[in-house]
Amino acid sequence: MKMSKLFVQTLREFPSDAEVISHKLLVRAGYIRKLAQGVYNYMPLMWRVLKKVENIVREEMDAAGAQEMLMPFVQPEELWQESGRWNVYGKELMRLKDRHGRGMCLGPTHEEVITAVAREGIKSYKQLPVNLYQIQSKFRDEVRPRYGLLRGREFIMKDAYSFDSSQEGLEKSYADMAKAYYKIFERCGLETKAVQSDSGAIGGAVSHEYMVLIDDNENNAGENDVFFCKNKNCGYAANANHAVSVLEAAEVDGAKFGFSEFKKVDTPDTTTIEELAAFLKIPATVILKSMIYVADNRIVMALIRADKTFEETKVMNAVGANEIRSAAPAELEAIFGASKGFVGPKDIEQVKIPEEYEGEKITVVADLTAQEMKNFVIGANETDKHFTGVNWSDLNTPVFADIRLVEAGEKCPDCGEPLFVTKGIEVGNIFQLGTKYSKAMNAVYLDENGKTQPFIMGCYGIGISRTAAAAVERHHDEWGIKWPVAIAPYHVDIVPVNIQDELQMKVADEIYEKLLSAKVEAVLDDRDERAGVKFKDADLIGFPFRITVGKTINEGFVEFKVRETGEVFKVKPEEAVEKIIEYIKPYIK
RNA sequence: CGGGAUGUAGCGCAGCUUGGUAGCGCACCUCGCUUGGGACGAGGGGGUCGCAGGUUCGAAUCCUGUCAUCCCGACCA
Numbered sequence: 202m203k204m205s206k207l208f209v210q211t212l213r214e215f216p217s218d219a220e221v222i223s224h225k226l227l228v229r230a231g232y233i234r235k236l237a238q239g240v241y242n243y244m245p246l247m248w249r250v251l252k253k254v255e256n257i258v259r260e261e262m263d264a265a266g267a268q269e270m271l272m273p274f275v276q277p278e279e280l281w282q283e284s285g286r287w288n289v290y291g292k293e294l295m296r297l298k299d300r301h302g303r304g305m306c307l308g309p310t311h312e313e314v315i316t317a318v319a320r321e322g323i324k325s326y327k328q329l330p331v332n333l334y335q336i337q338s339k340f341r342d343e344v345r346p347r348y349g350l351l352r353g354r355e356f357i358m359k360d361a362y363s364f365d366s367s368q369e370g371l372e373k374s375y376a377d378m379a380k381a382y383y384k385i386f387e388r389c390g391l392e393t394k395a396v397q398s399d400s401g402a403i404g405g406a407v408s409h410e411y412m413v414l415i416d417d418n419e420n421n422a423g424e425n426d427v428f429f430c431k432n433k434n435c436g437y438a439a440n441a442n443h444a445v446s447v448l449e450a451a452e453v454d455g456a457k458f459g460f461s462e463f464k465k466v467d468t469p470d471t472t473t474i475e476e477l478a479a480f481l482k483i484p485a486t487v488i489l490k491s492m493i494y495v496a497d498n499r500i501v502m503a504l505i506r507a508d509k510t511f512e513e514t515k516v517m518n519a520v521g522a523n524e525i526r527s528a529a530p531a532e533l534e535a536i537f538g539a540s541k542g543f544v545g546p547k548d549i550e551q552v553k554i555p556e557e558y559e560g561e562k563i564t565v566v567a568d569l570t571a572q573e574m575k576n577f578v579i580g581a582n583e584t585d586k587h588f589t590g591v592n593w594s595d596l597n598t599p600v601f602a603d604i605r606l607v608e609a610g611e612k613c614p615d616c617g618e619p620l621f622v623t624k625g626i627e628v629g630n631i632f633q634l635g636t637k638y639s640k641a642m643n644a645v646y647l648d649e650n651g652k653t654q655p656f657i658m659g660c661y662g663i664g665i666s667r668t669a670a671a672a673v674e675r676h677h678d679e680w681g682i683k684w685p686v687a688i689a690p691y692h693v694d695i696v697p698v699n700i701q702d703e704l705q706m707k708v709a710d711e712i713y714e715k716l717l718s719a720k721v722e723a724v725l726d727d728r729d730e731r732a733g734v735k736f737k738d739a740d741l742i743g744f745p746f747r748i749t750v751g752k753t754i755n756e757g758f759v760e761f762k763v764r765e766t767g768e769v770f771k772v773k774p775e776e777a778v779e780k781i782i783e784y785i786k787p788y789i790k
Numbered sequence: 791c792g793g794g795a796u797g798u799a800g801c802g803c804a805g806c807u808u809g810g811u812a813g814c815g816c817a818c819c820u821c822g823c824u825u826g827g828g829a830c831g832a833g834g835g836g837g838u839c840g841c842a843g844g845u846u847c848g849a850a851u852c853c854u855g856u857c858a859u860c861c862c863g864a865c866c867a
Contacts, residue, residue: 213816213828214802218860229801238859344791347860472867492867510866527865529792541867580867606866680827699825733827740827751826760826 202691204726204735208245211738221422223673224349226682230741232690239346239354243666246742249690250669251357255336257388257687258359258663265381267332267361272314274338278304280313283642289523295342307340312638312660315362319656320644326366326654329646330374334361336665350670351422351626357665364656366648371633371657375407378631378661382411386628389668390685391675393628396427398440399514407633410440411663412625413671422674423624428607435616442514445603446611446620448570453506455487455576460589468587472542474507477587481578484508488578489571489591491545493533496522499560500536502546503604506570512606519566519602537582545580546596547588565599572601626671627664634658676765682743683764691722692785694744698732698751708759708774709750715778720789740764746784748777 209231218235219225227233232247243251259269278296281287287294287304295307308314315333323331336359346354363374379395386393391413398410415423426441439445455461460483471477478485488507493500496517503516517525530541537544537552549563576590609622639645639655648654669688676683686692693716697709709725716723724744726735732751739747749760753771761770761777772780 210800210817211828212801217796217802220861235859344864474866477867490867492865505866507866513865526791527867529864530867533867544867696826701825729825731825731827731829733825733829736827738828749826753826 202724204694204724204738205728207724209742211741219349221348221351221674222677223351223422223670226673226677226741227349227670230681230743233350239343239352241350241353241355246690247669250684250688251665253688253690254389254665254668255357255359258336258385258665261381261385261388262334262359262361265332265377267334267363269335270333271335271337272308272311272318274308274340275305276308276311276314278306280317280642281306284313284316284638285641286313291524293341293343295340308337309339309341310660310662311335311360312362312634312658313642316638316642316644316656316658319362319364319639320642323364323646323656326646326648329656330363330365330370332361332363332374332378334359334661348422348424348670350666351674352424353666356667359663359665361661363659363661365659366646366654366657368657371635371659374659375631375633378659379409382629382631382661382663385663386411386413386668388687390672390687391628391668394427394429394438394625396429396438396440396625397443398630399442399518406635409631410625410627411629411631412440413628413675415624415626415674417624422671423626425625425627426622427625428609428620428622430613430616430618430620432613432616432618435613435618437613437615437620439607441606441622442512444607444620445614446607447614447617448611451486451506451508452484453486453574453577455483455578455590458483458487460487460578461576463588463590463592463595465581465583465586466589467585468543469585471585471587472540477542477578478507481587481589483578487574487576489545489574491580493528493536493544494525495528495532495558496520496525496564498558499564500528500554500558501525501564501566502544502549504546504565504567504571504599505605506568506574509568509570510606510608511568511604515602515604515606516566519600519604520564539580539582539586540584543580543584543586544582545588546599547579547581547591549582550597552582565597566604567599567601568604569601570605626667626674628668628671629661629663631661632659634660677743680737681741684743684745686745686785686788689743689745691724691744692788693721693746693748693781694724694726694739694742695748696726696732696735696739696750698735698749700727700729705750705754708754709748712748712750712759712774712778716781719778719782721781721785746781748781750774 211231212229215225216228234242236242297305338355339358340355343354346352365371393411395409396412398408412427428444429438471480474485485508490505490507492503501520503511513525534540578587578589579591581588610619613620636655645653645655673682695709695713697705700706713723713725745764747762758771759774759777761772
């Protein structure tokens with residue numbers, strides 16, 4: 202490709218509306234252009250990168266025995282009614298109506314469609330197992346799209362779905378995908394960690410997310426907190442929404458601090474745990490913290506030992522909800538008649554729920570840390586009052602569940618070593634769905650005995666566009682992008698310093714033609730620009746290699762530069778060609 | 791959904807307080823000059839100042855509404 206013809210516009214400055222480096226660089230280097238909030242044009246350079254990521258994914262999926270197909274982007278409401286998700290998926294699902302008034306939606310994921318496909322196409326156990334995948338655009342009307350391609354509303358995804366006749370079969374399919382995923386990300390130049398995670402709206406029991414770890418605290422691109430164990434024989438790693446830990450022993454009996462009697466005490470202006478603990482001269486470990494949530498429009502009171510904090514996803518799962526938010530202070534006062542900091546679980550069943558909420562009683566869920574507490578302190582549902590010396594016998598027994606957010610330094614649940622936390626970008630995920638969709642949608646086959654059985658399903662996603670953006674997050678410097686060779690839009694940039702110099706231009710042309718015939722993806726920067734302009738653009742765009750043909754050609758030498766390492770070699774033109782081919786060979790088919 | 795900020799040429803911004811012919815840098819076009827890290831000179835093209843109302847002789851500027859974009863929050867009671 203001649204640079205003078207390449208449709209790209211690099212910018213001298215970073216865009217003002219971008220926050221993370223991948224967004225800034227991809228816009229500035231002319232890869233993407235925003236069309237609407239969270240919706241981008243993939244310009245020619247970007248599209249080449251995306252196709253390369255796609256092809257790596259495609260090759261590894263095919264090698265793992267999966268078959269590619271393509272499902273519609275627009276889906277009918279009725280399928281989502283069948284699975285039950287039309288009413289629970291929420292606003293992220295972009296809904297529309299066709300001219301006949303029929304409900305449709307833009308595909309945020311394809312469990313419903315693939316289950317319908319399998320229902321029609323798989324009749325016998327002899328056809329199993331099967332794994333089908335596609336690569337296409339998805340649309341999710343995110344609450345808050347941001348960070349460019351890392352969290353867009355429209356994005357490119359590979360989604361695969363496996364169908365098995367047994368749990369063992371599913372586990373094999375799952376393991377095969379896990380293996381393929383490591384290869385895929387490795388080939389894309391990304392080191393990933395598979396972490397246990399919550400399965401969220403997709404459903405299912407076992408799931409892992411593939412995280413590109415971002416150690417840099419200044420970098421916001423890693424949107425997930427990942428807890429992990431550094432013990433090499435252990436390898437425990439989990440998303441914060443799923444992580445568990447072993448806690449140190451703590452003093453949890455209020456009697457040790459003189460609060461063995463159940464009574465109401467004045468605790469003026471103690472709106473925080475710190476203030477309350479200081480006022481009563483007790484540690485937070487004998488205070489039971491109460492937090493009010495609104496989950497699927499039901500009122501939920503969550504309880505936890507007050508030195509610990511809640512993990513909202515866990516709370517949501519514990520009460521079987523799909524959406525959760527903490528109650529606003531005004532809401533809370535309207536319900537409990539006490540201001541924030543003074544609500545508690547005593548006589549909670551008598552609290553009347555206002556009409557705008559669902560449910561007749563407040564759902565109470567307590568963290569496992571609360572179970573062993575004795576003579577503890579709770580809010581009295583009266584401003585400036587608390588109860589002390591409370592025991593579980595004084596309260597209705599709540600549901601106990603793990604709803605606690607793990608903290609760094611707590612002990613690994615598997616080996617007892619301390620846990621560490623870091624940020625991560627989720628580039629892929631794998632789920633064991635089980636029969637959630639096949640049962641709901643009556644997708645069945647006949648087994649060896651002629652009996653009807655629901656498919657045992659798994660689903661496996663990779664964010665293609667997010668993977669490309671994550672690669673930029675991990676591979677850049679102050680001058681621009683440093684693409685891993687496998688996913689770079691072009692392999693090499695040939696820069697004749699002065700296109701008016703006949704010898705320079707002639708040699709550059711020859712190198713260009715030789716590389717093209719060797720199937721190397723080369724760009725010839727034939728623009729009548731000064732060298733500085735071409736160099737800046739080359740670094741910004743991120744070509745892995747550069748061949749500069751300048752004055753030294755008069756002595757028979759050109760310059761060969763490696764973007765990643767900054768190494769520069771002074772070589773003869775033929776050697777430069779050979780060197781490039783040697784570097785690129787593993788990436789040419 | 792709550793809070794904050796911003797909308798002026800493709801990009802980055804000034805002008806608004808105090809209403810009076812729409813500006814700067816980059817990018818783009820032409821000519822000259824230059825050619826190893828975003829040169830220089832001269833000339834040029836491009837904007838109904840987000841949109842809609844209002845006030846006024848006159849609105850980018852003041853007022854009202856609306857839309858969009860970005861950030862923070864949606865968390866520790």
